[in-house]
Amino acid sequence: MIPVHAAPRNRTLHTRQQTNPPQPWGKATAAALFVVLALLTLQVAGLGISGLFAELARFETERASVAAAPIGAQEVGRIEQHLFYSLRYAPGNPWTLEQMGALDLAKMRASTVPREAVALTRDARARFRQALAQRPTSPFLWANLALAKLYLHEIDAEFFAALRNADALGPWEPIVQQMTVFVGLAAWQQLDPGLRQALVRTLERGALRNAEKMAQIVKSFRRSDLICGNSRYSSIVGKQCARYR
Numbered sequence: 001m002i003p004v005h006a007a008p009r010n011r012t013l014h015t016r017q018q019t020n021p022p023q024p025w026g027k028a029t030a031a032a033l034f035v036v037l038a039l040l041t042l043q044v045a046g047l048g049i050s051g052l053f054a055e056l057a058r059f060e061t062e063r064a065s066v067a068a069a070p071i072g073a074q075e076v077g078r079i080e081q082h083l084f085y086s087l088r089y090a091p092g093n094p095w096t097l098e099q100m101g102a103l104d105l106a107k108m109r110a111s112t113v114p115r116e117a118v119a120l121t122r123d124a125r126a127r128f129r130q131a132l133a134q135r136p137t138s139p140f141l142w143a144n145l146a147l148a149k150l151y152l153h154e155i156d157a158e159f160f161a162a163l164r165n166a167d168a169l170g171p172w173e174p175i176v177q178q179m180t181v182f183v184g185l186a187a188w189q190q191l192d193p194g195l196r197q198a199l200v201r202t203l204e205r206g207a208l209r210n211a212e213k214m215a216q217i218v219k220s221f222r223r224s225d226l227i228c229g230n231s232r233y234s235s236i237v238g239k240q241c242a243r244y245r
Contacts, residue, residue, distance in 0.1 A: 079103060094131035098141055101127035105148065124148045139170025143179040150183050155190045167198050177206040178213060185221040200226060207232035 080103065086096040104124035111117040125148040132141050146162035149155070163180060170176035184191060184199040191199070206214035207230050215236040218227050227233040228241035 076103070076107065092130070092134065094134040094138075094141075097127045097131040098135075098138075098144070101125075101131070101144060101148070105144070105151070108151065118152070121148055121151045125152065137169055139166045139168075139173055139176045142166035142169065143176050143183070146183045147179055150186055155187050159187070160192075160195065163195060164198070167202060171202070171205060172209075174206070174209050174213075177202050177209070178217060181206065181214060181217050185218065185223055188221075188223070203227055204230060211236060 079099075083096055083100050083103070086093055087100075090096070101124040104120045104127065108117045108120040108124070111120065125145065128141055128145040128148060132138070132145065135141060142162045143166035146159055146166060149159045149162065163183060166176055166180050180202055181199060184195065184202075188196070188199075203214060203218070203226055207227070211232045215224075215227060215233050218224060219237070219240070224237050224240040228237060234241065
């Protein structure tokens with residue numbers, strides 16, 4: 001009988017180690033992944049802190065807007081400080097940029113210096129454009145951009161596109177409805193038939209949510225004829241529609 005000698009147990013292990021040599025780049029890859037994860041963690045943390053300051057700014061704005069007195073310099077200063085801190089942690093935060101643009105427009109309305117008012121409006125326009133690069137589906141941003149361009153007398157292709165996008169993306173948003181009606185009526189003579197028809201449809205939708213506010217905007221432009229055919233406005237407009245019957 002021929003004796004069978006068992007192979008050494010470590011021979012198979014030795015063979016595997018030879019066919020699968022250690023990779024020298026393994027540690028470098030792990031280190032790179034660690035750095036990427038650390039950067040992502042810092043970015044997320046920065047966005048979180050930025051969002052917190054943006055929310056504080058929004059709270060201050062809403063609190064000031066419900067007060068009987070106009071917003072004062074002290075409140076504006078607090079809001080600006082929150083927004084600046086928000087952008088420090090996330091320079092491209094679109095929600096913060098939108099709030100800063102809206103604040104620029106509010107400061108523009110309060111300004112008594114023409115050059116300052118124009119500069120503030122241009123700043124607002126730039127912030128809305130920057131925010132739209134990240135949130136192109138926001139009807140509020142498009143409406144604000146159209147408003148800023150109206151104040152700058154820039155009735156151009158971008159203006160018409162902003163008006164169309166605001167109306168298309170936020171047809172049932174009351175604030176968007178009011179802004180597009182205001183901007184559209186202010187530039188009525190430059191609107192094409194399609195935009196005019198869209199504006200009338202916005203007035204019809206607006207009557208379902210806040211007919212009083214929509215009627216105020218229309219009457220401020222002396223265009224009661226646009227709403228006289230809608231029964232929801234009849235009790236608000238009253239005698240002003242008599243000549244259109």
